[in-house]
Amino acid sequence: xxxxxxxxxxxxxxxxxxxxxxxxxxxxxxxxxxxxxxxxxxxxxxxxxxxxxxxxxxxxxxxxxxxxxxxxxxxxxxxxxxxxxxxxxxxxxxxxxxxxxxxxxxxxxxxxxxxxxxxxxxxxxxxxxxxxxxxxxxxxxxxxxxxxxxxxxxxxxxxxxxxxxxxxxxxxxxxxxxxxxxxxxxxxxxxxxxxxxxxxxxxxxxxxxxxxxxxxxxxxxxxxxxxxxxxxxxxxxxxxxxxxxxxxxxxxxxxxxxxxxxxxxxxxxxxxxxxxxxxxxxxxxxxxxxxxxxxxxxxxxxxxxxxxxxxxxxxxxxxxxxxxxxxxxxxxxxxxxxxxxxxxxxxxxxxxxxxxxxxxxxxxxxxxxxxxxxxxxxxxxxxxxxxxxxxxxxxxxxxxxxxxxxxxxxxxxxxxxxxxxxxxxxxxxxxxxxxxxxxxxxxxxxxxxxxxxxxxxxxxxxxxxxxxxxxxxxxxxxxxxxxxxxxxxxxxxxxxxxxxx
Amino acid sequence: xxxxxxxxxxxxxxxxxxxxxxxxxxxxxxxxxxxxxxxxxxxxxxxxxxxxxxxxxxxxxxxxxxxxxxxxxxxxxxxxxxxxxxxxxxxxxxxxxxxxxxxxxxxxxxxxxxxxxxxxxxxxxxxxxxxxxxxxxxxxxxxxxxxxxxxxxxxxxxxxxxxxxxxxxxxxxxxxxxxxxxxxxxxxxxxxxxxxxxxxxxxxxxxxxxxxxxxxxxxxxxxxxxxxxxxxxxxxxxxxxxxxxxxxxxxxxxxxxxxxxxxxxxxxxxxxxxxxxxxxxxxxxxxxxxxxxxxxxxxxxxxxxxxxxxxxxxxxxxxxxxxxxxxxxxxxxxxxxxxxxxxxxxxxxxxxxxxxxxxxxxxxxxxxxxxxxxxxxxxxxxxxxxxxxxxxxxxxxxxxxxxxxxxxxxxxxxxxxxxxxxxxxxxxxxxxxxxxxxxxxxxxxxxxxxxxxxxxxxxxxxxxxxxxxxxxxxxxxxxx
Numbered sequence: 001x002x003x004x005x006x007x008x009x010x011x012x013x014x015x016x017x018x019x020x021x022x023x024x025x026x027x028x029x030x031x032x033x034x035x036x037x038x039x040x041x042x043x044x045x046x047x048x049x050x051x052x053x054x055x056x057x058x059x060x061x062x063x064x065x066x067x068x069x070x071x072x073x074x075x076x077x078x079x080x081x082x083x084x085x086x087x088x089x090x091x092x093x094x095x096x097x098x099x100x101x102x103x104x105x106x107x108x109x110x111x112x113x114x115x116x117x118x119x120x121x122x123x124x125x126x127x128x129x130x131x132x133x134x135x136x137x138x139x140x141x142x143x144x145x146x147x148x149x150x151x152x153x154x155x156x157x158x159x160x161x162x163x164x165x166x167x168x169x170x171x172x173x174x175x176x177x178x179x180x181x182x183x184x185x186x187x188x189x190x191x192x193x194x195x196x197x198x199x200x201x202x203x204x205x206x207x208x209x210x211x212x213x214x215x216x217x218x219x220x221x222x223x224x225x226x227x228x229x230x231x232x233x234x235x236x237x238x239x240x241x242x243x244x245x246x247x248x249x250x251x252x253x254x255x256x257x258x259x260x261x262x263x264x265x266x267x268x269x270x271x272x273x274x275x276x277x278x279x280x281x282x283x284x285x286x287x288x289x290x291x292x293x294x295x296x297x298x299x300x301x302x303x304x305x306x307x308x309x310x311x312x313x314x315x316x317x318x319x320x321x322x323x324x325x326x327x328x329x330x331x332x333x334x335x336x337x338x339x340x341x342x343x344x345x346x347x348x349x350x351x352x353x354x355x356x357x358x359x360x361x362x363x364x365x366x367x368x369x370x371x372x373x374x375x376x377x378x379x380x381x382x383x384x385x386x387x388x389x390x391x392x393x394x395x396x397x398x399x400x401x402x403x404x405x406x407x408x409x410x411x412x413x414x415x416x417x418x419x420x421x422x423x424x425x426x427x428x429x430x431x432x433x434x435x436x437x438x439x440x441x442x443x444x445x446x447x448x449x450x451x452x453x454x455x456x457x458x459x460x461x462x463x464x465x466x467x468x469x470x471x472x473x474x475x476x477x478x479x480x481x482x483x484x485x486x487x488x489x490x491x492x493x494x495x496x497x498x499x500x501x
Numbered sequence: 502x503x504x505x506x507x508x509x510x511x512x513x514x515x516x517x518x519x520x521x522x523x524x525x526x527x528x529x530x531x532x533x534x535x536x537x538x539x540x541x542x543x544x545x546x547x548x549x550x551x552x553x554x555x556x557x558x559x560x561x562x563x564x565x566x567x568x569x570x571x572x573x574x575x576x577x578x579x580x581x582x583x584x585x586x587x588x589x590x591x592x593x594x595x596x597x598x599x600x601x602x603x604x605x606x607x608x609x610x611x612x613x614x615x616x617x618x619x620x621x622x623x624x625x626x627x628x629x630x631x632x633x634x635x636x637x638x639x640x641x642x643x644x645x646x647x648x649x650x651x652x653x654x655x656x657x658x659x660x661x662x663x664x665x666x667x668x669x670x671x672x673x674x675x676x677x678x679x680x681x682x683x684x685x686x687x688x689x690x691x692x693x694x695x696x697x698x699x700x701x702x703x704x705x706x707x708x709x710x711x712x713x714x715x716x717x718x719x720x721x722x723x724x725x726x727x728x729x730x731x732x733x734x735x736x737x738x739x740x741x742x743x744x745x746x747x748x749x750x751x752x753x754x755x756x757x758x759x760x761x762x763x764x765x766x767x768x769x770x771x772x773x774x775x776x777x778x779x780x781x782x783x784x785x786x787x788x789x790x791x792x793x794x795x796x797x798x799x800x801x802x803x804x805x806x807x808x809x810x811x812x813x814x815x816x817x818x819x820x821x822x823x824x825x826x827x828x829x830x831x832x833x834x835x836x837x838x839x840x841x842x843x844x845x846x847x848x849x850x851x852x853x854x855x856x857x858x859x860x861x862x863x864x865x866x867x868x869x870x871x872x873x874x875x876x877x878x879x880x881x882x883x884x885x886x887x888x889x890x891x892x893x894x895x896x897x898x899x900x901x902x903x904x905x906x907x908x909x910x911x912x913x914x915x916x917x918x919x920x921x922x923x924x925x926x927x928x929x930x931x932x933x934x935x936x937x938x939x940x941x942x943x944x945x946x947x948x949x950x951x952x953x954x955x956x957x958x959x960x961x962x963x964x965x966x967x968x969x970x971x972x973x974x975x976x977x978x979x980x981x
Contacts, residue, residue: 066894068828068978069901108867130897134888141887144932148940156940160932168925175921178897179914182904205909 003043003050004125005061005075007085010039011092011118015111022107033096033110037117041089048086053079053482055489057127057191069130070188076127078489079482080258080328084124084251087335090468091247092117094339095240097461098347102150102238109150112142113240116249123252129177129260130189133170136252140166143233143241143249150238152350153296158236162245165219165229172216173256176209180264183209191260195491198264210268213261214276220253222309223276224283231302239346242298246305246338251331254312258324262316263491269319277317277406281413284310288420292427297349297356300428301341304384307421308334308392314414315399319496321487323402326395328483329476333383333391336469340380340462348373348458349432352451358428362435372454374433376462381425383469386418391472394480506572513571513578513628515561516586517621523554524617531610544609548597548955551613555594555620562586562624570630574692577630577762580981581827585627585758588835591966592751592842593620598959599846600743605853612652616747619645623755630766632681632691635759639677639723643670646752649744650736662739666748669732673722680715683708684768693762697769705775713768713776717783720820723756725806726813727787737806742849745802749809749845750838757816757834761823770824777912780821784916787814792923795930800858804930805844808884811927812837815899818916822902828981829902833895835977836883836970840892843880843963846956847873854950860933865943870950872957874938879964883971885931886924891971896924898978 014036022029057076065073077085095113102109115138122135140163147159181189183205184197198206219226230250234242262269284307291303308330315327350356353364367374383390386397396418404411472479487496511518527547534543568578576582597616606612622642629635647670651663685691687708688699700709721729737745764776791811798804816837819830850873851857851866867874883892903917952960970976 066974066978068975069898134893137888137893141882145935145939148936156936160929163932164925164929167928171921171925174897174900175918178900178904178917178921179909182901182914186901186905208909 002060003047004077004085006043007040007089007121008118008125010036010043011114011121014039015114015118018110018114019107022105022110026103026106029106029110030096030100030102033099033114034093036114037089037092037096040117040121041093044085044089047077048082051077051079051082051482053485055485055492057081057489059127060125065131070186071130072128072190073131074128074190075125075131077125079484079486080255081124082482083328083332083479084255085121087251087332088117088120088124088248090464091244091335091339094343094461094465095243097457097464098243098343099238099240100455100457101347101351105149109146112146113244116142116146116244120244120248120252124255127191128189129181129191129194132256132260133173133177136173136256137170139249139252140170143237143245146241147233147237151236151241152238153235153298154232155236158232162229162233165226169216169219169226169253172212172219173260176212176216177260179205179212180209191263192491195264195494203267206265206268207271210261210265210272213264214257214269214272217253217256217261218276218313220250221257221313222250222253222283222306223313224279224286224306224310227283227287227306230306231299234302234305234342235296235298239342239350242342242346243339246302246342247335250305250309251312251335254309254316254327254331257313257316258327262319262495266494266497269495273317273319277314277403277410280310280313280317281410281417283307284314284414284417285420288417288424291424292420295358297345297358297361297428297432298342300424301338301345304341304421304424305334305338307417308338308384310417311396311399311414314403314410318399318403318406318410320402320405321484321496323399323406324487324492324496325480325483326398326402329391329472329479330395330399332479333395333469333472336465336472337380337383337390337392340376340465340469341384343458343461343465344373344377344380348376348454348462358431361432364435366433366435369451370433370454372459372462376466377433378429379466381429383473385422385425389470389473391469391476393473394476510572512565513576514625515565516558516590516624519554519558519561520617520621520624523551523557524614524621526550526554527610527614527617540607540609547610547613551597551617552594554617555590555597558620558624559587559590559594562590574694575631575634576628578628581758581762581831582628584831584835584977584980585754586624588754588831588838589620589623589627589751592754592835592838593617593623593747595839595842595846595959595963596743596747596751598955599746599842599849600741606653606741612649612741612743615645615649615652616743619649619747620751623751626755626759629759630693630762632685632693632696632767635763636674636678636681639759640674642752642755643674646670646744646748649747650740652744653741656739658739659741660739662736665732666736666740669722669729673719673729676715677719680712680719683712683715687712693767696767700769701771705772709772710775714779716763717776717779720756720760721783723760724753724813724816725810726783726817727790727810730787730791730810730813733810734803734806737809738800738802742845742852746842746845749805749841753813753816754831754834754838757820757830758827761820761827761830764820765824765827773824777821780817781912781916784814784817784821785919787811787817788916788920788923792926796926798930799860801848801860801863801934802858804860804934805841808927808930809841811923812884815896815920818903818913818920819899821913821916822899822906825902826981828978829895829898831981832891832970832974832977833899836891836895836967839963839967839970840880840883843876843960843967844884846960846963847877847880850952850956850960855947860937861941861944863934863937864941865947866938868943868949869947870952873952873960876960876964877938878935879967881931881934883967885928889968889971891967891974894971894974896920898974
């Protein structure tokens with residue numbers, strides 16, 4: 001377990017090293033990026049092998065920081081955080097592999113990228129609400145520069161919109177957090193202390209504080225109707241940033257809801273539950289239907305992310321062990337799948353075809369020209385549709401079963417969302433890769449489109465993500481054995497039973 | 502005060518003595534310089550002497566410690582005095598290091614001597630515990646600042662800045678003096694503790710409200726809080742960069758310290774109900790007006806001015822909650838000052854290489870000078886309140902105090918929420934600055950340029966200080 005703080009350290013140290021390396025050559029900066037993310041992944045896996053699942057957060061580092069405000073530098077992990085830390089390690093490594101073609105200002109790119117990763121690790125490992133918030137904000141600002149400097153399509157608008165939405169959400173969180181801190185006497189930001197004090201707050205205050213915290217975090221998780229930053233931001237971002245945004249950063253929001261808002265105010269959760277659930281369902285269906293009619297390949301994936309994150313939020317709203325466990329599994333699963341989809345669209349396809357318009361792609365026999373991309377995308381698409389054998393299946397199934405227990409109506413609407421997901425995924429697979437039907441006897445039209453061959457980092461990154469999603473699809477118990485004990489902790493139990501611990 | 506102890510006076514005012522001596526020395530050495538000596542060398546000598554004087558003053562301030570009331574209660578040496586004095590001296594050091602190297606002003610020695618005189622006023626403001634000394638210190642600082650604002654005789658904007666600052670400052674000083682005289686009339690004393698005792702014993706009177714209103718006008722002017730902010734955009738835009746930096750940083754820190762002491766120790770908590778609502782209005786109007794007006798600015802300096810007005814709102818909020826401990830508001834003012842001095846330092850460095858008025862003049866700074874761009878990012882993100890930089894912690898500490906005083910239903914809780922909401926607005930215009938510096942390509946003809954070593958050092962120190970104070974805020978907060 002004690003290897004976990006190193007993930008944060010490796011990332012921030014890597015960021016500084018990448019900045020220095022970038023002044024020499026882009027290749028060196030790339031290598032620094034890969035080494036730093038691999039080191040983080042190695043530390044994560046090392047910690048995972050030594051992890052004994054159990055209820056409650058297991059402290060890995062606890063130092064005094066700002067005694068005047070009662071802030072401690074307290075890092076701790078349970079099965080939920082560990083799942084998401086592993087997700088971050090894999091997604092970050094894959095992201096570097098799919099950024100292997102960054103030449104311009106590579107040092108700055110990887111410095112920002114690793115800063116973002118360090119912030120993400122920090123959020124997942126914080127047991128002090130102040131520390132969590134600090135890491136949360138550290139993860140926001142680099143996104144602006146990554147998108148605005150290295151992005152495409154309307155990048156400055158997309159970047160600004162994304163950062164302002166994220167920051168507005170975090171302003172809500174800050175308000176809720178400070179209010180709870182002050183109401184609790186202003187002595188400690190430890191989540192456990194805040195939760196103990198929060199049970200004594202007047203009910204009206206609890207409802208308002210929960211609203212500030214939950215909806216503030218949920219903005220980043222893409223909760224309808226605060227999701228509009230996500231598609232524009234994902235589309236504008238460079239490939240690695242899209243992968244991280246959809247794959248990891250949106251999970252920060254959901255994690256904040258689960259780790260901070262829900263355990264602190266379990267009674268308020270029960271009151272807000274229907275509103276959150278219906279908004280989540282609206283997100284699943286609305287984003288899915290919008291994805292069905294997009295003519296930009298990347299927008300389809302962007303909206304599909306919002307739709308899939310709707311399942312996560314629905315699982316949290318259902319607030320029973322099965323649904324919440326499924327939601328955490330879905331966070332992991334979507335991190336892998338969204339990463340793959342964005343990698344195919346943004347790197348493997350776009351960098352060669354230089355268009356993402358579906359009608360233009362329809363004219364190219366991509367399944368012949370880019371068989372690797374086609375295979376990866378079909379597999380990722382199947383995973384995204386929730387096919388058995390991929391990680392999306394156990395996750396969404398668990399969410400639906402858990403939701404059914406809370407309210408069958410919610411589960412029925414959400415199940416309709418799975419059909420919509422199948423529809424937009426199949427459509428985009430067909431149109432983009434199999435648009436121009438070509439029989440085997442046709443001459444290979446390679447001369448018409450001189451595409452560069454698929455490079456080793458692309459293959460390695462795709463293999464890493466595919467292997468993870470298949471592994472968890474076949475053995476979801478690997479993660480569920482971590483997640484389920486974590487849900488037995490007093491704080492989580494309070495949230496899941498809708499009452500004080 | 503039967504027997505006057507001049508030794509005690511010397512001990513208490515050693516920092517001011519160092520600064521005044523230094524200023525006189527700067528002027529004398531410049532006067533005695535041989536006629537053929539190049540301007541750059543004279544500028545360098547003046548800056549070096551000033552830096553030594555400031556360092557000596559800082560040493561003296563640190564040595565004077567926290568002995569309590571001194572010289573019959575005219576001055577007070579406590580933690581607020583100590584931290585404020587060290588803070589203004591540090592900010593003045595940075596200003597001299599930046600202005601001494603970068604400004605191409607004629608008569609640089611006079612400019613630097615004026616900075617020292619102003620700093621002596623600031624340190625005196627921090628230590629004063631009596632109406633007369635407070636007014637004297639304020640005027641000593643202000644007179645020097647008026648001249649500094651209008652120092653660049655080659656540009657009419659500078660003269661405009663000086664005149665505007667002088668007119669607003671003069672009127673607000675008149676208000677302050679009138680308020681002070683009413684306070685004296687009400688209590689028969691000019692010593693802060695005695696005034697507080699008398700006021701607590703009196704029934705509330707309309708005269709007291711008038712006196713406080715007049716005092717708060719002067720505070721609003723000093724802090725650039727709306728609706729007394731009108732001078733700020735023009736002064737920030739027109740004054741030489743070093744003067745603007747000093748007005749925006751050290752002057753504010755000293756003003757915050759003085760008015761915190763005056764309002765909490767001098768007027769006192771028992772009558773707080775008659776001045777807290779006025780401050781609440783100042784804070785709310787500044788927060789909204791500063792942030793909204795900043796959105797429309799295309800000139801870097803005017804943008805910084807409106808951002809300063811919004812920060813003044815947070816500072817006023819900090820003064821409102823400083824009754825228990827002024828730690829949070831002093832930390833806020835100090836770290837805000839560091840970031841502002843740094844930002845003006847970057848502007849001053851840019852001025853040596855070409856125009857630096859409009860936001861677009863910052864375009865491609867990351868190519869033209871990666872060092873400046875990196876420093877600018879730290880200053881601006883600190884102003885925006887992004888952790889782990891010091892600006893975030895300042896806001897956090899002030900808002901936490903504001904909410905601790907009675908939660909959302911308390912007198913200051915709603916202001917904290919307003920300030921938090923406005924910080925999301927503020928991020929937009931701060932990012933516009935950084936967008937030019939990091940995302941936009943350099944304009945044709947705008948090449949790389951070098952920054953003098955002393956200025957590099959000062960900018961680097963400011964940036965490092967912001968990071969260190971952000972990660973270890975206990976260095977300041979723990980001193981209270």
